[in-house]
Amino acid sequence: MATINPYIHFNGNAEEAFTFYKSVFGGEFANISRYKDISSVEYPIAEDDLNSIMHIALPIGKSNVLMGSDAMKMMGEVTENDNRYTVAIIAESKAEADKLYNGLSEGGKIEMPLTDTPTGSYFGMFADKFNVQWMVNFDPKFSVQD
Structure with missing residues (x-):
């Protein structure tokens, strides 16, 4: 099965x-x-993008x-909407x-505290300190535990 992985x-x-x-x-x-x-004579990269x-x-x-x-400077800045x-x-x-909610949300903005929901899941949302949006969910109905 294919997997889907986020790219920021x-x-x-x-x-x-x-x-x-x-961390x-x-x-x-x-x-x-x-x-x-990848910088070369055929594909030069601007000095301020090299590292x-x-x-x-x-x-x-x-x-x-x-x-x-990182977006190269010649491509312009990534806006909040680009990572929305x-x-x-x-x-x-x-x-x-x-652990994940507390760690990733440190220095960010809480949108919904991590809490038990009426549907039985444990859910919360936040933007991290880099303004990337995250949702954390644990649902015991779908948990595979040994």
């Missing part, structure tokens, strides 16, 4: 954002490429990868939901 664009702070995400999710980066890695992130990937869980990059989608996390437990 940043204005020069992708490495900072992904270092933060790694919450754990794991190691599967890939970090910079624009300087920016061209691609970064952080595996999360068994089959998901959070990916991102929401990254949805399905936690395997309430404890995991708490």
